[in-house]
Amino acid sequence: MPRTRRILDVMHTTTTMRAAMQRQYGPPSVLEIADVEPPAPGRGDVLVRVRAASVHPGDYFVMTGEPYIVRLAFGLRRPRHAIRGMDLAGVVAAVGEDVEGFQPGDHVFGWCTTGSLAEYASVPARNLAPVPENLSLAEAAAVPTSGMTALQAMRDVARVAPGQKLLIVGASGGVGSFAVQIAASLGAEVTGVCSAGNLELVASLGADHVIDYAASDFTARESQYDVILDNVESRPLSVVRRALTPAGTLIPNSGRGGRLLGPIGRVIRAHVLSLFTRQRLRPFTSVGTREDLLALAALASSGQLTPVIDRVYPLDAAADALRHVATGHTRGKVVVTT
Secondary structure: OOHHHHHHHHHHHOOOEEEEEOOOOOOHHHOEEEEEOOOOOOOOEEEEEEEEEEEOHHHHHHHHOOOHHHHHHHOOOOOOOOEOOOEEEEEEEEEOOOOOOOOOOOEEEEEOOOOOOEOEEEEEHHHEEEOOOOOOHHHHHOOHHHHHHHHHHHHHHOOOOOOOEEEEEOOOOHHHHHHHHHHHHOOOEEEEEEOHHHHHHHHHOOOOEEEEOOOOOHHHOOOOEEEEEEOOOOOOHHHHHHHEEEEEEEEEOOOOOOOOOOOHHHHHHHHHHHOOOOOEEOOOOOOOOHHHHHHHHHHHHOOOOOOOEEEEEEHHHHHHHHHHHHOOOOOOEEEEEO
16 A cells, blocks of 8 residues: 555544643643644655653743743744653554565654654654664653663763763762663763662662762762763762863753753853863753664663653643653653543
């Protein structure tokens, strides 16, 4: 059957879909579950019946429109795309023209820019990969953005090598839980900083040492690290640097800041400080690639990477999922099922 016919068949049988939408910036209460027309896949796109979508702090920033700098990319007065969410996993419903390697019925995971908190999403084929056989769809949905951030931070920015001493602050969170596992797979000696209730979890992910942030200040200890990934901003950059070796690498993957710039202020400070020290202060923004999605899938298939799921919410409770993310105390990832 021609691909165009397969698309038409799906669209004829599915006239509406449910989606978590917002018509204005604001707190989670601006989200509403609405019946809307499902998307049609364009050339090079895949129509995915979304079964699970994960949410992260970036989704919260876009929903609230704060810090205001995010509006430059997502819409000045209101979100350019009304449906929230990026990461997803589901089943291929149809494929557009020029798509190779996917067919209806395939289980896939990846990311999109037009919203994943919906029953259907049209996703560029280059943003998708097959779901590893040992992962559920909920687990696969937890991987893309946080997994790629951790992978690129460890492999590309820090260039982690066997035997290096590495400290991960916020080791039990979305990015942190992936970073611990990836760093361990690269042969690093990993120390994770987290709350007392998550010490056992972080150790189980492959950390050689764990520190309860409430009981011990990692910046006041004698240990120094070749690499520090700071997902929390529990200390100023000038203080965190005390725990870094003279030529070590600090990756600030967080920052509160104000309503205008948010974490961008910390990024600017890191770049300025880098001009006056041998230490490498390297804030970065991850970029999604299919190659890295496949790399994460390979790690998961080999048993070296296991997504940690904190809570699973139904689509009707998408606002609650984002409220939980906003607390900053998630244990792994938050997933919404559709």
